[in-house]
Amino acid sequence: MKRIYLYLFLFSLIINIFLIVNDSKVLKAKEEHIEHLEEKLKQAEDSLQKIQPIPQIDETTYTLPERI
Secondary structure (H helix, E strand, O other), rough: OHHHHHHHHHHHHHHHHHHHHHHHHHHHHHOOOOHHHHHHHHHHHHHEEEEEEOOOOOOOOOOOOOOO
């Protein structure tokens, strides 16, 4: 009976170590993927700003649209 408890304890210990190591690897991979996506988003925003210049509004001739 003592051997069964010992084997169960060792098995659970090995499983827990595996889960911790695997989860840390998955977390690191997901963080790298998020960083990559953030870089792509920043590049897309920069290129969008280059394509669409901000229009200059002449305040002397600009009138507010009327509500219907």
